[in-house]
Amino acid sequence: MGPLRVLAVVLFTGVLLVAPGVTPAGAQTTQRLLQDRRDEYNSAKADFLAAQSAYRVVERQFSAALQELQRARAAGDDAGQDRGLRLAQDRAGPLQAGDQRLEKTKAALDAARRALIEIIGVRQAELVAQMDAAASAQQRNDLNALYQDLNRELMALETEAGDALHFEPVVLSDVQADPRDGPVEILGKAQLLEQLAAQADTAILDVDRQIKELTARQRRQLQMNDLMAGLERFDDTRLPVVTNAPSNSRASAADSTGAGPRPLTLQERIQGLEEYRQQLEAYRDQALIRAKEFRRKLGSVA
Amino acid sequence: MRRRTWWLTAAGLLALSLQPSGGGAQVRWQDLVFTLGSSMDGYSGNFSAVTVSVVDTTRQAFAVAGELGARGTLSLYRSETGHRSLEWSFDGGVRQAAAFGFRSLDYSPRELAGNTALSWQQSVGTWGYLTLRGAYRARTVKDRPPMPLFLQPGYDNPRGSLHLDTRSFEGVSFDGTLDVESADYKATEFIPQLDLLDRKSAGIEMGARWGGTSTMRFYVSARRTEYGKQGTFDASDPFRRDHTARVGLEWTYASDIFAQVGLEGVVNRSNSDRPEYDAVSGHLLFQTPLPGEFTLNAYAVLLAKSYVRTTGFALLVPGEEADNASAAYVQLTRPVSPNLDAAVRLGWTRAETNTGNAYYQRFGGSLQFNFRPNGG
Numbered sequence: 001m002g003p004l005r006v007l008a009v010v011l012f013t014g015v016l017l018v019a020p021g022v023t024p025a026g027a028q029t030t031q032r033l034l035q036d037r038r039d040e041y042n043s044a045k046a047d048f049l050a051a052q053s054a055y056r057v058v059e060r061q062f063s064a065a066l067q068e069l070q071r072a073r074a075a076g077d078d079a080g081q082d083r084g085l086r087l088a089q090d091r092a093g094p095l096q097a098g099d100q101r102l103e104k105t106k107a108a109l110d111a112a113r114r115a116l117i118e119i120i121g122v123r124q125a126e127l128v129a130q131m132d133a134a135a136s137a138q139q140r141n142d143l144n145a146l147y148q149d150l151n152r153e154l155m156a157l158e159t160e161a162g163d164a165l166h167f168e169p170v171v172l173s174d175v176q177a178d179p180r181d182g183p184v185e186i187l188g189k190a191q192l193l194e195q196l197a198a199q200a201d202t203a204i205l206d207v208d209r210q211i212k213e214l215t216a217r218q219r220r221q222l223q224m225n226d227l228m229a230g231l232e233r234f235d236d237t238r239l240p241v242v243t244n245a246p247s248n249s250r251a252s253a254a255d256s257t258g259a260g261p262r263p264l265t266l267q268e269r270i271q272g273l274e275e276y277r278q279q280l281e282a283y284r285d286q287a288l289i290r291a292k293e294f295r296r297k298l299g300s301v302a
Numbered sequence: 303m304r305r306r307t308w309w310l311t312a313a314g315l316l317a318l319s320l321q322p323s324g325g326g327a328q329v330r331w332q333d334l335v336f337t338l339g340s341s342m343d344g345y346s347g348n349f350s351a352v353t354v355s356v357v358d359t360t361r362q363a364f365a366v367a368g369e370l371g372a373r374g375t376l377s378l379y380r381s382e383t384g385h386r387s388l389e390w391s392f393d394g395g396v397r398q399a400a401a402f403g404f405r406s407l408d409y410s411p412r413e414l415a416g417n418t419a420l421s422w423q424q425s426v427g428t429w430g431y432l433t434l435r436g437a438y439r440a441r442t443v444k445d446r447p448p449m450p451l452f453l454q455p456g457y458d459n460p461r462g463s464l465h466l467d468t469r470s471f472e473g474v475s476f477d478g479t480l481d482v483e484s485a486d487y488k489a490t491e492f493i494p495q496l497d498l499l500d501r502k503s504a505g506i507e508m509g510a511r512w513g514g515t516s517t518m519r520f521y522v523s524a525r526r527t528e529y530g531k532q533g534t535f536d537a538s539d540p541f542r543r544d545h546t547a548r549v550g551l552e553w554t555y556a557s558d559i560f561a562q563v564g565l566e567g568v569v570n571r572s573n574s575d576r577p578e579y580d581a582v583s584g585h586l587l588f589q590t591p592l593p594g595e596f597t598l599n600a601y602a603v604l605l606a607k608s609y610v611r612t613t614g615f616a617l618l619v620p621g622e623e624a625d626n627a628s629a630a631y632v633q634l635t636r637p638v639s640p641n642l643d644a645a646v647r648l649g650w651t652r653a654e655t656n657t658g659n660a661y662y663q664r665f666g667g668s669l670q671f672n673f674r675p676n677g678g
Contacts, residue, residue: 217558220597223635223643224560224589226335226672227599229373233395234413235441235454236649237603237629267332 027130030123037116044112048105055098062091062283066199073202085206092276113157120154183298190294193287200284207277211270218266334374336673337395341367343666347450349653350660354455355493356406358448363403365411365451371395385425392418401447409447416440430468430475437461442488450662455496456488479507503527507548519552534574544572562587578610595636602630627653641674 065088072080127147134140178185231237264272344364350357373393380387394416401409419437426432442456463481482504489496509521525546532542550566568581583605590598606626633647651664 216591219637219643220560220589220591222333222335222674223597223633223645223672224587224599225333226337226635226643226645226670227601227631227633227647229335229393230337230339230371230645230647230670231601231631231649233371233373233393233417234369234397234415236651238454 027126030119030126034116034119034123037112037119041109041112041116044105044109048102048109051098051101051105055095055102058091058094058098062088062095063196063199065091066196066203069206070199070202081206085203085210088203089276092279096275096279110161113161117154117157120150120157124150124154186294186298190291190298193291193294197284197287197291200280200287204277204280204284207273207280211273211277214266214270214273218270221266328377328379330377331676332375332377332389334674334676335372336675337369337371337373337670338673339369339371339668339670341369341666341668343367343649343664345450345452345662345664347662348660349449349452349655349662351449351452353487353493353496353499354446354448354452355490356448358404358406360403360405361450363401363447363451365399365401365447367397367399369395369397387423389421389423390419391421392416394418401451404448409445409451411447411451411453412444413453414442426466428469430466433463433465433467435461435463435465437463452662452664455493455499457485457499458488459483459485474510474512477509477511479505481505481507497531498529500531501527501529505546515557516553516555519554521548521550521552523548532574534572536573539573542572542574542577544570544577546570558591560587560589575611576609579607580610581605581607592634597635599633599635600631602628604628625654625656627651638671641677643672645670645672 065084069081069084069088072078072084124147127143127150131140131143131147134143181189342364344362346362348361371394373391375389375391378388378390395414397413397415399411399413401411417437417439419435421433421435423431423433437460439459439461440457441454443453446453446455461481461483463479465479466477468476482502484502485500487496487499503525505523505525507521507523509519511517511519523546525544525548527544527546529542529544533540534542547569548566550564552562552564554560554562562585564585566583568579568583570577570579570581572578583603585603586600588598588600592598604626605628609625629649629651631647631649633645635643635645638644647668647670649664649666649668652661653663654661
């Protein structure tokens with residue numbers, strides 16, 4: 001029993017002792033509240049599990065895109081590399097969104113679980129008080145059965161809060177350690193994850209190249225803007241003749257691409273690539289950590 | 303008082319510039335540049351400008367100048383989806399020159415110029431983006447020299463515009479702009495003729511753009527301009543009122559090399575006979591990286607006019623109207639440090655009139671340093 005739950009039970013029992021004759025209405029309120037919180041918990045858990053399933057799907061698509069990229073690179077297929085990179089970038093957005101949704105639903109599930117544990121403690125205290133005031137042994141036994149049911153529910157919740165559910169988004173979550181795995185299977189799984197990390201590394205190299213190119217282009221764009229702004233600032237382009245001064249829009253036309261309803265600026269494209277790079281790094285690191293775990297397991301098996 | 307306000311503004315800008323610009327903050331600098339430069343220019347010609355109060359018989363003059371400038375764009379608000387944004391931009395500077403070569407006396411012209419704008423951008427469903435922009439440009443010149451050292455006179459120029467950029471419809475995106483502006487030139491007791499340039503103007507422009515790395519843009523525009531202080535010599539319709547139509551085609555190639563070539567035709571008709579003209583202009587903007595982190599930038603514009611009616615006298619506002627004009631600038635830029643660029647620029651300008659073979663020419667070079675405290 002957690003310390004908070006003990007405190008809740010003690011406090012609630014104390015209140016009951018000070019004010020004996022807890023009204024059945026009070027117990028009914030707690031029961032209603034318990035049911036409400038149970039419903040909330042079940043709904044939060046369903047949301048979390050749905051988010052986890054969705055994440056797994058997107059993660060598999062992302063891994064497949066990385067593999068496609070790696071294959072194209074190995075084959076020296078430039079068009080394939082561009083296609084693979086675009087595909088991986090396209091999948092990176094949903095992957096990140098899925099990650100965020102997982103975090104959000106996990107936080108909601110944690111909060112719902114805490115609230116449920118709290119109300120179970122209160123309800124158990126009520127049951128203790130009712131058992132003390134029970135008119136017959138049969139009534140006491142019935143109340144005790146309810147108490148034990150709640151206790152089992154409480155234990156399950158506390159176990160779940162530990163590590164029964166895999167809450168962290170996992171790279172290649174299908175690849176799990178199996179007690180029946182021999183050294184060959186464990187080594188195979190470690191190599192699979194290492195291969196994925198290498199694919200992520202390849203993608204990172206491509207992204208770095210893109211960022212470098214775009215950064216250089218952005219710098220040149222700024223230099224062109226400097227030229228035009230320098231000429232316009234003191235009206236140097238306005239000759240002693242009626243002409244329209246050149247507008248900045250001429251120079252800034254190069255600062256965009258034709259994607260989407262509003263063209264992305266070079267700065268936004270670089271920012272997007274940097275975020276994608278961070279995601280790839282996190283992905284690669286997680287794959288390597290998991291591979292290392294398999295390798296460690298392999299050492300202990302061997 | 304005005305000086306204190308200027309320093310407070312500068313201090314505020316500096317403080318803002320030192321703030322970190324990333325991390326999802328709502329208010330952040332998109333670009334901030336401080337410029338320090340010096341230049342040397344030679345001027346020649348016999349072009350007269352009625353908007354200059356003093357006259358000197360020299361055909362050649364030169365000037366050395368130093369300038370300080372700052373410009374930037376501050377993103378004040380951006381919705382999470384990026385569908386709405388508010389930006390404030392500014393550009394200001396001071397250029398102090400020492401001018402020599404005049405017959406009567408030498409001059410030390412000082413130019414103060416500033417431009418500020420507030421833009422609200424909003425998506426229009428899935429159609430595109432609408433931008434509402436209010437801007438104010440102002441300029442003052444002290445100790446303005448006579449020709450041939452031509453400096454634009456001081457003025458106040460408020461402007462407002464509404465601009466729409468659509469998404470691509472089967473490969474073609476459209477744009478449209480409505481704008482209004484007025485210009486109030488700072489006439490003084492000695493140069494009341496500057497008031498001749500005062501104007502109020504409204505225009506509409508519509509364009510269509512297609513292509514990817516290489517794009518074409520076709521546009522047409524119409525503008526009405528009222529010169530409330532220029533006479534027409536017609537008592538029933540005494541003040542000049544122009545209607546201008548433009549049609550243009552612009553080709554842009556944006557990759558490692560950037561190139562833009564534009565060609566524009568202009569038809570200007572007026573209730574005054576004198577300023578009616580047809581014109582054609584072309585411009586070129588070019589940029590290419592060079593070895594050693596150098597970048598070559600070039601800008602050139604050429605304008606040729608044909609007046610509908612010839613007048614027996616030099617055109618009424620000769621400082622502002624010539625028959626042809628050309629300008630070309632070439633700039634070599636190189637990063638000196640991660641947030642500092644150095645640029646060497648050469649510039650050439652020439653304008654001519656058919657009447658009296660008058661001409662104006664400027665040739666010069668400058669060295670500029672552009673510092674971005676928040677990085678490139």
